[in-house]
Amino acid sequence: MDNISTELLFTLLACLIIISGYFSGSETGMMSLNRYRLKHLSNQGHKGAKRVEKLLARPDRLIGLILIGNNLVNILASAIATIIGMRLYGDLGVAIATGVLTLVVLVFAEVTPKTLAAIYPERVSYASSLLLRVLMKVLAPLVILVNCITNGFLRLLGIKSLSNKADHLSSEELRTVVNEAGSLIPSRHQDMLVSILDLEHVTVDGIMVPRNEITGIDVNDDWKSIVRQLTHSPHARVVLYRDQIDEVVGMVRLREAYRLMLEKNEFNKQTLLKSADEIYFIPEGTPLNVQLIKFQRNNERIGLVVDEYGDIIGLVTLEDILEEIVGEFTTSMAPSLAEEITPQPDGCYLIEGSANIRDINKGLQWSLPTDGPRTLNGLILEHLQDLPETNISIMIAEHNMEVIEFSENKIKMVKVHPIQ
Structure with a gap:
């Protein structure tokens, strides 16, 4: 070192500070990336995103590489700063070099690059990944050795080593992501997505037509009254029962009933009962997301909700569940x-x-x-x-x-x- 001029040492020190800033910014940029956007860009064929995704596949090795490079550079910079300080100020120069280098490293090699990387994580990460990929291959033996030592200590403490586990979002976290999307997703679409997530928290009891409001036809009424109710019903399907709603016998489609009226010369109670579909029952407390799937699997659009004693407490349709997602339909007979x-x-x-x-x-x-x-x-x-x-x-x-x-x-x- 004695044969190296002070000017060259200053130049080397400046280069080392820049390199230290590169490692610091790369670490913050890599860790600040939106992993879901990164995966999306990688699937779209973005070269920078693919490089970063490969590096983040083993985050322990990536962090090890960056810290090895950063510490080597900072230690070398400290040694050079000490030599410069002693040349300029003697023994007092050690203290002066320590103070000045600490301030310079904090400003130019830590705070500034990390702040920029936090603001522009994609730009920093995609650019730095070019050099990091090369360094990962060159320093692979040293990185693996350091990782083996650190992972061994972690195992002694009962902690599993780092691995790139898939990041899974809970429904609450996904709701936050949707709400924070801002203008990227129209507000109407955000409301619909959040409503879909809310289906698991709402049961059929919360949206069903209550028992006392269910429209039905008592098949024990006289035939003229039954026909009158069929022709004036505002619904596409009507429940058929005997004397009381708990004694349901079926559910008739008005379209089918009108067809029978036109095609059959003898349209009577027996014909009506034969044309009725079986009742689809729904246990109370069924979450809407579960019931939506059950409607689809069973090819049903309407069902009667029953309690633990088998008594009918309400009626739920597929449209009721869809309204929870997209809002009320103008064709709804219920008051808005x-x-x-x-x-x-x-x-x-x-x-x-x-x-x-x-x-x-x-x-x-x-x-x-x-x-x-x-x-x-x-x-x-x-x-x-x-x-x-x-x-x-x-x-x-x-x-x-x-x-x-x-x-x-x-x-x-x-x-x-x-x-x-």
């Missing part, structure tokens, strides 16, 4: 949320007691509890544990609710005051 909620000039809302709680939460961005009753009427009755009188108020989930109309043992209208 806009018809059930009336905003008031003072900021209050008049809401019908039969309104679905989940629909209210979606439409008004509220957080009313959904783990119990499915309607606003049921929610208030559950909290009061009694039949209310009109003008009584109750606080639920920070919402002040006032019963405006109560009749036939049901809350018909509720006034919800704005949160103070």
Whole structure:
């Protein structure tokens, strides 16, 4: 070193700091990459993405390579800085060189390159992968040796060595990814994707038509009444039962019934019953994502929900599940949320007691509890544990609710005051 000029040492020191910055930036860039975008670009044939993906296949070796290079460079830079300091300031130069080199390394070899790499991880990683791939081959024996030693220590501590395990996302993490997509995915499509993820958290009980609202025909009625109900039914399929809804005998398709009316000279109860399909039953508590698959596998579009005792508690159709994903259809016979909620000039809302709680939460961005009753009427009755009188108020989930109309043992209208 004595034969090397001070100017050349300064040049070598500057080069070593640049190389140290390269290793530091490469490490941050590689670790900051979006792995899913990287995989997508690699599948699309992007050469840089393919190089980086191969390097990240063994992250322990990649980190080992970068740290070996970085430490070698920094140690050599420290030695050169010490020589320069002693030449210029004697023994005091050691302390001066240590302080100045520490500041220079922090600014130019650590903070600055790592910040740039964090901002532009793809640019840095794809470019640096060219040299890293070559260094990985040249220094392979040393990298493998260091990894074997470190992995041995990790095993002694009961820790498995690093491996490139597939990154799997939970539904909650995937929901966050969709919500953070921003303008990359239209907001309407984001809502649909999130709704698909929410299907596993909603059961058929939450969207079914309740028992008392199921439209059916009692086959014990006189024939003229049955024909009248068939011709005036707003639904494509009608439940057939005897005396009460629990005694179901089948489900008739109105299109098939109309065809029989036109083709058969004798269209009677026996003909109608023969044309009816078997009832498809659905256990209560079935998640919507499961029921959607069951509808597809069984080639069904409609089913009756039964409880643990076999009693019918509601009706669910394929359209009901699809509405949870894409929103309400204009052909739905049920009242829309806009018809059930009336905003008031003072900021209050008049809401019908039969309104679905989940629909209210979606439409008004509220957080009313959904783990119990499915309607606003049921929610208030559950909290009061009694039949209310009109003008009584109750606080639920920070919402002040006032019963405006109560009749036939049901809350018909509720006034919800704005949160103070």
